[in-house]
Amino acid sequence: MSEAGETLLRTSLYDTHVRLGAKMVPFAGYEMPVQYTGVIEEHKAVRGAAGLFDISHMGEFEAKGPGAADFLDGLLTNNIKKLEVGKVLYSAMCREEGGIVDDLTVYRLGAERFMTVVNASNIEKDWEWMAARKGADCDFRNLSDETALIAPQGPAAAEILADLIPGGGNLEAIAYYTASEREVAGRKILVSRTGYTGEDGFELYLAAGDAPHVWEALLSAGAGRGMLPCGLGARDTLRTEMKFALYGNDIDETTNPLEAGLGWVVKFKAGDFVGRERLLRIKEEGPSRKLVGIEMLDRGIPRHGAPILAGGEPAGAVTSGTMGPSLGKAIGIGYVPISHAGVGSEVEVDIRGKRRAAKVVKTPFYRKK
Amino acid sequence: MEYPQGLKYSREHEWVKVEGNVATIGITDFAQSELGDVVYVELPEVGSEVEANNTFGVVESVKAVSDLYAPVTGTVAEVNDQLNDTPELVNSDPFEEAWMLRIEMSDASELDGLLHADEYKAFVEEESA
Numbered sequence: 001m002s003e004a005g006e007t008l009l010r011t012s013l014y015d016t017h018v019r020l021g022a023k024m025v026p027f028a029g030y031e032m033p034v035q036y037t038g039v040i041e042e043h044k045a046v047r048g049a050a051g052l053f054d055i056s057h058m059g060e061f062e063a064k065g066p067g068a069a070d071f072l073d074g075l076l077t078n079n080i081k082k083l084e085v086g087k088v089l090y091s092a093m094c095r096e097e098g099g100i101v102d103d104l105t106v107y108r109l110g111a112e113r114f115m116t117v118v119n120a121s122n123i124e125k126d127w128e129w130m131a132a133r134k135g136a137d138c139d140f141r142n143l144s145d146e147t148a149l150i151a152p153q154g155p156a157a158a159e160i161l162a163d164l165i166p167g168g169g170n171l172e173a174i175a176y177y178t179a180s181e182r183e184v185a186g187r188k189i190l191v192s193r194t195g196y197t198g199e200d201g202f203e204l205y206l207a208a209g210d211a212p213h214v215w216e217a218l219l220s221a222g223a224g225r226g227m228l229p230c231g232l233g234a235r236d237t238l239r240t241e242m243k244f245a246l247y248g249n250d251i252d253e254t255t256n257p258l259e260a261g262l263g264w265v266v267k268f269k270a271g272d273f274v275g276r277e278r279l280l281r282i283k284e285e286g287p288s289r290k291l292v293g294i295e296m297l298d299r300g301i302p303r304h305g306a307p308i309l310a311g312g313e314p315a316g317a318v319t320s321g322t323m324g325p326s327l328g329k330a331i332g333i334g335y336v337p338i339s340h341a342g343v344g345s346e347v348e349v350d351i352r353g354k355r356r357a358a359k360v361v362k363t364p365f366y367r368k369k
Numbered sequence: 370m371e372y373p374q375g376l377k378y379s380r381e382h383e384w385v386k387v388e389g390n391v392a393t394i395g396i397t398d399f400a401q402s403e404l405g406d407v408v409y410v411e412l413p414e415v416g417s418e419v420e421a422n423n424t425f426g427v428v429e430s431v432k433a434v435s436d437l438y439a440p441v442t443g444t445v446a447e448v449n450d451q452l453n454d455t456p457e458l459v460n461s462d463p464f465e466e467a468w469m470l471r472i473e474m475s476d477a478s479e480l481d482g483l484l485h486a487d488e489y490k491a492f493v494e495e496e497s498a
Contacts, residue, residue: 023405039431040406233405233432299453301409301429322431323408330409352427 011056012148012208016215020229027232028120030057035231042234043325046197049226050154052218053235055203056211059123059144061130063114067137072106072114075133077257077279079270083108088177088194091265092257093126094275098282099253100260102126103245105194107179115205117149119247133274148211152218153201153238156225161191161202163221164214174202185217196235198242198366241324241366243293243333249304250291250319250333259287259335289316290341293363294332296349298356302332307350308358310340318349324365331365332358370493371398373464377480378489381422381438384464385483392441392480395468396428396459399493404430407459410452412437412469417445419472421479426469428459437469441479447471 008031022033073080078091107115162168179192190205302321321332345360377385382400409429419439458467
C-alpha cells in the first residue's frame with residue numbers, strides 16, 4: 001500500500017500485471033508486481049523452466065561521442081576502455097572515499113556509444129553524479145522513461161525467445177554478457193544474455209510502448225514450457241541464493257567494493273577512476289570486514305538488519321536473508337569481521353532477541369547440478 | 370476465501386475453536402493468503418502463558434515476518450510441532466492441519482469479544498476494500 005501523498009510511477013506493463021492478478025507493491029518509487037501466483041512457485045519455475053520478469057523500473061543512460069569511453073572509465077571501477085563492442089560489463093561506481101554510489105552494467109553498443117543500466121532507486125542520484133562529471137565531447141542522455149526491460153530467465157528461456165524471432169535468431173551467437181539487436185515478435189529489441197537469477201536467460205531492452213505486446217508474446221510462447229510471470233519476490237530469492245548483491249541491502253555508500261566481494265570489478269591497473277586512491281589503500285591494508293554467506297544451524301530466518309555476533313560480541317549485521325526455495329534452508333548475507341569470514345566460521349544471529357547459531361558457508365549458496 | 374461457521378475470529382486474523390475450556394487457535398484463510406508462502410512458524414512452549422492481544426509467536430512468509438496475537442489468555446496445553454517441518458500447511462489447510470496452539474483458557478468471557486464467521490467476513494471485506 002502506498003503512503004499517503006506518495007506518487008508511485010508505473011511501468012508500461014502495469015495494466016498487464018494487474019490483469020494477470022499480480023500483487024502490486026511499492027518498490028523504488030514504482031508500483032511493481034511482487035508476486036503473481038506465489039514466490040516459491042515462481043522461483044522454482046525459473047530454476048526448472050522459465051520465468052518472465054518486468055524490470056522496467058531500472059534506469060538506462062546513454063553516453064555517446066568521442067569522449068564517452070573516457071567519461072565512463074573515469075567514473076567506474078571496471079576497465080571500460082577494454083570493453084569490446086557488443087559486450088557487457090558489470091561494474092561499481094564509487095565516491096572518492098570508496099563508498100559505492102551504485103552497481104551497474106555497461107553495454108558497449110558502438111565504438112563511441114555506451115548504455116549504462118542502473119538501479120531504479122538510484123536513477124536520480126546516479127544521473128546527478130555522472131552528468132556533473134561529463135566532458136564536453138560526450139552526449140549523455142537519460143533514456144529510463146522511454147525504455148522497458150523485460151527478462152525471460154531460466155533454462156527454457158532461449159528456446160522460448162527463439163520462437164519469436166524469424167529463423168530462431170541464432171541466439172547461440174549471443175554469448176553470456178554480450179548483447180545484440182534482434183527482431184522479437186516484430187519489434188526491434190536489444191537482446192542481452194544477462195540476468196540476476198543464476199540461470200541462463202536474457203534481458204530485453206525495448207521501447208516502453210512495445211513491452212505489453214512482447215510480454216504477451218513471450219508468455220504465449222512459454223505457456224507450454226512451464227514459463228510463469230514472476231515478481232520481485234522471486235527475483236530476490238533467486239539472487240540471494242546466488243549471493244548477488246542488492247544495492248540498498250548488501251551494498252551502499254557506507255560499504256566499499258573490496259569488502260563487498262566485488263574486488264573482481266575493481267581494476268587498479270586500468271587507469272584512474274573516482275575512488276581509486278582510497279580503494280588502493282584499503283586493498284593494501286586489507287579490508288576489516290567481508291560480506292559473506294551464512295547458513296542457519298539453529299531454527300530461524302536471518303533478516304535484513306539482524307545483528308551478527310562473533311565470539312559472543314556484536315560484529316556486524318545481516319544485509320539480506322530468506323528461506324532459499326531451491327535449498328530448503330534459511331540463508332543470509334552479511335558483514336562479519338575478517339577474523340570470522342572464513343568458510344566454516346561459527347557466528348550467531350540475533351533474531352528477535354534470541355541468539356541463533358549460524359556458520360559461514362561457500363557461495364553461491366545454490367549450484368546447478 | 371473460506372470462513373468456516375462454528376469458529377470464533379479475532380481482528381488480528383486468528384481463528385478460535387472452543388471445546389470445553391480449551392481453545393484451539395490458528396490463523397485464517399485470509400491471513401495465509403495475505404502472507405503468501407509460509408516458510409517458518411515459531412510457537413511458544415507447552416506450559417507457557419499467553420495473554421489476550423499479546424504476541425505469542427511469529428509466522429514468516431518468504432518476504433515478511435508477522436506477529437501472532439493470542440485471542441485469549443491462558444496456558445499453552447499443546448503445540449502443533451508439525452509446523453516446524455511443514456510450515457506450508459498454514460497455506461494449504463489453515464483451519465485443520467495447521468492449528469497452532471491449544472490453550473487452557475483462564476477467562477472464557479474473553480471469547481465474547483471475538484467475531485462470528487459472518488462478522489469476521491464483513492470485517493475482512495471492509496478492511497481489504
